[in-house]
Amino acid sequence: MTKKYWLILIAFILTQLSPVAVMIVLQLNGFSGTEAELQGMSVFIGFTLGFIVISLIALKTKPDKNFIQGQADVGQTVLWSIAGIFMAFAAQYVAALIEMTLLGIEPGSENTEMIVDMATAVPYMVIVVAIFVPIMEELVFRMVIFGSLFKRFGFWIAAVLSGLIFAIVHWDFEHILVYLAMGIVFAFLYVKTKRIIVPIIAHVGINSFVMLIQVVFGERLQDLIEQMEEFEQAAQAFIGGFFL
Numbered sequence: 626m627t628k629k630y631w632l633i634l635i636a637f638i639l640t641q642l643s644p645v646a647v648m649i650v651l652q653l654n655g656f657s658g659t660e661a662e663l664q665g666m667s668v669f670i671g672f673t674l675g676f677i678v679i680s681l682i683a684l685k686t687k688p689d690k691n692f693i694q695g696q697a698d699v700g701q702t703v704l705w706s707i708a709g710i711f712m713a714f715a716a717q718y719v720a721a722l723i724e725m726t727l728l729g730i731e732p733g734s735e736n737t738e739m740i741v742d743m744a745t746a747v748p749y750m751v752i753v754v755a756i757f758v759p760i761m762e763e764l765v766f767r768m769v770i771f772g773s774l775f776k777r778f779g780f781w782i783a784a785v786l787s788g789l790i791f792a793i794v795h796w797d798f799e800h801i802l803v804y805l806a807m808g809i810v811f812a813f814l815y816v817k818t819k820r821i822i823v824p825i826i827a828h829v830g831i832n833s834f835v836m837l838i839q840v841v842f843g844e845r846l847q848d849l850i851e852q853m854e855e856f857e858q859a860a861q862a863f864i865g866g867f868f869l
Contacts, residue, residue: 629686630769633679637765640675641794647671658746665747676757683764689772697818709814709827710834713807717831720806730799737797741839755836759828766791766808767815767824775816784812807831 644667656663697705724730744750766787774783788808792801811824 626769626773627686629682630773632682633686633765633769636675636678636682637761640672640679640761643671643675644668661742661746665743665750668743669747669750669753672753672757672761676753676761679761679764683768689768689776691776692772692815692819692821694819696820697823702818702820702823705814705818706823706826706830709810709823710830712814713810713827713831716806716810717803720803721800724800724802728802737835737839741836744836744839751836755833756829759832760825762791763811763815763821763825763828767811768821771812771815780812780816784809787812 644664647670648663648667651663651666656666658666740754744754770790771783771787774786777783778786785805788805789801791808792798792804795804797804811828814824814827815821817823
């Protein structure tokens with residue numbers, strides 16, 4: 626692993642820890658918002674700074690020799706980027722289905738719910754979750770960790786190991802299979818195209834969709850669901866009246 630790769634890893638670890646330090650600084654400076662606003666603001670500041678640092682290091686890092694020859698052209702890059710979004714969604718769905726049917730794990734993620742709460746309290750945190758975080762994670766887990774393991778162990782061992790680390794970092798151990806499945810898909814996209822931008826776009830696509838549904842349209846969807854439930858109850862009561 627090169628020196629620049631180690632710098633990226635160190636910067637990523639510090640980024641994960643940064644919200645705690647930022648939170649203390651905000652509190653010392655008289656931050657008066659709610660707990661969700663304090664957490665959201667801390668994550669926004671810490672992860673934005675981390676994104677800038679990691680991106681600058683990555684831009685100055687020479688591409689790995691294993692991912693130079695045979696790179697996908699522009700058309701293939703666009704095609705695999707779009708296909709990658711659907712592949713990641715499919716992998717996520719299959720993994721969630723296995724969790725429910727074989728392991729008895731209920732759908733829904735506490736990690737996602739916590740992020741949605743913070744993004745609702747601090748709307749511009751959506752940018753961090755939808756764009757900054759996926760870019761950082763692909764640079765760390767695919768370009769650095771997977772790329773380094775791939776040279777020594779080949780695709781499957783590298784994909785599974787980097788995918789497990791990717792899953793563990795999210796601190797959502799109940800749904801570790803979902804994160805692992807997505808990590809393997811992103812690793813495949815990287816190897817297939819030899820362009821880190823492809824898994825980045827796929828990852829950004831998934832996170833952006835989740836944020837769009839959960840944060841932007843979350844309340845509207847909840848209202849619609851409640852209206853449909855009320856309509857269903859009214860319809861049942863109306864139909865039931867004919868049989869009294």
